[in-house]
Amino acid sequence: MRHESILLIGGSGFIGSHIAARLAGQGRTVTVPTRRRERAKHLLVLPTVQVVEANIFDESTLERLLAGADAVINLVGVLHSRPGHPWGPAFEQAHVALPRSLARACVRLHIRRVLHMAALGAAADAPSMYQRSKAAGEQLMLEAPSLQVTSFRPSVVFGPEDNFLNMFARMQAWLPAMMLGGADARFQPVYVGDVAQAFVDALDDPTTFGLVYELVGPHVYTLRELVRLAGLYSGHQRPVIGLPDVLARLQAFLLEHMPGGPLMSRDNLDSMKADNVASGRYPLPSGWKATSLEAVAPDYLRR
Numbered sequence: 199m200r201h202e203s204i205l206l207i208g209g210s211g212f213i214g215s216h217i218a219a220r221l222a223g224q225g226r227t228v229t230v231p232t233r234r235r236e237r238a239k240h241l242l243v244l245p246t247v248q249v250v251e252a253n254i255f256d257e258s259t260l261e262r263l264l265a266g267a268d269a270v271i272n273l274v275g276v277l278h279s280r281p282g283h284p285w286g287p288a289f290e291q292a293h294v295a296l297p298r299s300l301a302r303a304c305v306r307l308h309i310r311r312v313l314h315m316a317a318l319g320a321a322a323d324a325p326s327m328y329q330r331s332k333a334a335g336e337q338l339m340l341e342a343p344s345l346q347v348t349s350f351r352p353s354v355v356f357g358p359e360d361n362f363l364n365m366f367a368r369m370q371a372w373l374p375a376m377m378l379g380g381a382d383a384r385f386q387p388v389y390v391g392d393v394a395q396a397f398v399d400a401l402d403d404p405t406t407f408g409l410v411y412e413l414v415g416p417h418v419y420t421l422r423e424l425v426r427l428a429g430l431y432s433g434h435q436r437p438v439i440g441l442p443d444v445l446a447r448l449q450a451f452l453l454e455h456m457p458g459g460p461l462m463s464r465d466n467l468d469s470m471k472a473d474n475v476a477s478g479r480y481p482l483p484s485g486w487k488a489t490s491l492e493a494v495a496p497d498y499l500r501r
């Protein structure tokens with residue numbers, strides 16, 4: 199069955215915008231709810247995409263948005279929250295309560311097809327609140343009765359609008375050296391275009407129902423190597439100095455309390471206690487061919 203009308207929650211963000219463009223390219227109707235229409239204005243040029251201001255955390259609003267859709271994609275995620283046990287309130291709202299109410303609403307409205315975004319390393323006993331809450335939300339989705347759910351777990355995602363390599367490039371443009379916590383943590387960065395294509399390919403494919411996929415790039419890098427590459431490709435390579443744990447935690451605490459929102463948090467540091475690389479516990483999408491960082495990052499970081 200071809201799904202024609204997609205509710206794309208979190209569609210205004212980095213990954214969502216790439217998925218929206220691909221779905222629109224296939225002539226599908228896409229509705230993107232956002233807290234601020236301004237944030238999604240780049241999507242308005244896409245012919246079959248509609249942007250609506252809405253509070254997705256309100257269940258009756260969610261039901262209104264779902265009416266008329268035949269599939270839903272949930273990409274909502276946050277990187278930071280105040281602390282809490284087993285996770286903080288912002289993680290609870292975005293990663294757990296939303297999937298719970300979304301699953302409930304889909305069951306009620308008989309919308310069976312759901313694509314869900316988790317994250318690599320999500321586990322009930324993961325070191326960070328982010329990963330623990332992502333695991334709980336994914337489980338709620340997969341266990342919802344009668345839904346056809348596919349969940350995706352990418353490593354860190356790179357692409358022209360990423361907030362990862364671009365941030366390290368920007369920092370090296372004005373800092374004399376990079377003082378780095380978690381410098382030896384390992385990542386397997388995956389290209390945003392490949393992530394978006396995995397969602398679009400799975401949408402109508404019944405062999406993906408009920409499955410979880412890991413999405414990773416072709417190579418593993420330490421954080422130190424990624425920061426060096428960001429510096430090299432952007433033309434501002436600085437010395438990278440790994441911080442011992444105590445100093446890394448102090449730095450994360452300070453960055454957590456930056457005016458204008460955290461640049462990084464102690465929870466981010468916790469998530470780096472476990473390598474963010476393919477675990478082998480879940481498959482890669484069938485025919486997965488990942489784009490290398492070297493093939494695309496030099497171009498956008500130079501700019």
Ligand SMILES: NC(=O)c1ccc[n+]([C@@H]2O[C@H](COP(=O)([O-])OP(=O)(O)OC[C@H]3O[C@@H](n4cnc5c(N)ncnc54)[C@H](OP(=O)(O)O)[C@@H]3O)[C@@H](O)[C@H]2O)c1
Pocket residue numbers: 207208209210211212213214231232233234237238273274275276292315316317318351352353354355356362
């Ligand atoms: N980027 C990565 O490296 C990466 C890696 C692994 C997993 N993921 C997961 O992939 C998903 C998408 O990531 P992304 O990088 O595209 O994120 P993003 O650019 O920050 O976009 C997040 C989206 O969530 C929506 N949202 C709704 N309520 C929110 C709230 N209370 N707080 C924050 N955002 C809210 C935002 O919509 P409005 O602001 O328009 O309302 C936005 O469209 C997330 O679930 C993330 O955890 C990302």
